[in-house]
Amino acid sequence: MRITKKRVAKERQQTAICAKQELIAKLLPILDNFELALSHADNIKPNGQGASNDIKAIRSGIEMIYQQFRNVLFAEGLEEINAIGQVFDPFYHEAVGQEMSAEVPEGHVIRQVRKGYKFAGKILRPAVVVVAAKATTSNCECSPERAT
Secondary structure, eight states: HHHHHHHHHHHHHHHHHHHHHHHHHHHHHHHHHHHHHHHHTTTOOOSTTHHHHHHHHHHHHHHHHHHHHHHHHHHTTTEEEEOOTTTTOTTEEEEEEEEEESSOTTBBBEEEEEEEETTEEEEEEEEEEEEEEEOOOOOOOOOEEEEE
């Protein structure tokens, strides 16, 4: 009887985790759009008197909503995947390109295009990244062939 109760309790817990995971996965695009709106708000050029203050107020309001939304998701167990500077891992990262780099070691993430997230130890969405490729140096001192 106790074994059955434990099993049922564990199944309920797993069901709750799965439900949260599905909901959080659906909310990630909204989080992305908030981040996009905030980055675009920084690039708006004000026209006219008082427009600069209006833009700052709107940006501040969006920032507060974004932080509140983010805090709720992270309190429920959402975790960001830290990709920049890490060795490329296909389980955590989705590569969309390579860039030559002398500073970043080959095979490491040089830039993050879109954030990745984990929930309850599972990947909800891999980070979309650009991976560093070995910079080619052209130090070849080739001399023209001489015709004899």
